Amino acid sequence: MRARRPSRTREFSYLAVGPDIRRTIRQFVRRGGLYVGSVRRRKLTRPGRLVVLWDVSGSMAETIPLYLPWLHRVALSARDVGIFPFGVRLEDLTPVMRQPYANVLSAVAATSDLWEGGTQLGAAIDEWNVRHGARWLRGRVTVLIISDGWDSGSKESVASALRAIRARDARIVWMHPLLRTPGFELKTRALVAAKPYVDQWLPGGTPIDLDQAVIS
Numbered sequence: 001m002r003a004r005r006p007s008r009t010r011e012f013s014y015l016a017v018g019p020d021i022r023r024t025i026r027q028f029v030r031r032g033g034l035y036v037g038s039v040r041r042r043k044l045t046r047p048g049r050l051v052v053l054w055d056v057s058g059s060m061a062e063t064i065p066l067y068l069p070w071l072h073r074v075a076l077s078a079r080d081v082g083i084f085p086f087g088v089r090l091e092d093l094t095p096v097m098r099q100p101y102a103n104v105l106s107a108v109a110a111t112s113d114l115w116e117g118g119t120q121l122g123a124a125i126d127e128w129n130v131r132h133g134a135r136w137l138r139g140r141v142t143v144l145i146i147s148d149g150w151d152s153g154s155k156e157s158v159a160s161a162l163r164a165i166r167a168r169d170a171r172i173v174w175m176h177p178l179l180r181t182p183g184f185e186l187k188t189r190a191l192v193a194a195k196p197y198v199d200q201w202l203p204g205g206t207p208i209d210l211d212q213a214v215i216s
Helices: 021-030 058-077 101-110 121-136 155-167 189-197 207-211
Strands: 049-055 081-086 141-146 171-176 200-203
Touching (some): 049 058, 058 081, 058 101, 121 155, 155 171
Parallel strands (some): 049 081
């Protein structure tokens, strides 16, 4: 696995766009229990593009209501963000995710065959590479994969697809909804195949996880 590229001090990307819970609590304590509203996160941004490859297959169905509004806020609040849900196929929802949330829900309804079905992670990521890689994998880019790692494809296809992304000098971050679960291990064949190519693993099972999600 290649070493991470050096980055300058304070070069972060906050995916969350909601209140900073920890700073809000500290302010609450400092003011003797007087609540004066939530403290918003500092807008420290990492230069470059953010690509989100979002698994919306059947095993991820329960998390869709958690991720959909959050990704909508991310798309509205940050520049150069691409949102690509995938299941039995892959869809580019980037343009609609920058529209009002009602439009997003309409787009989801119009692509009902995409959601809560089967998936092959390697094939889906490879499809993104072929269809969208030339546009997005330029300059500094982070690819965020949101998935539980369950799929019916081969581990070789996962490794090959991720290797192609790393070959374009992109960073890969994987968000897993069960990462904080006691006793959980990254042991599905897809996750094992992904380990050598993933720069950072993020928990993503609760609203607090998403609020605190930081790419470092």
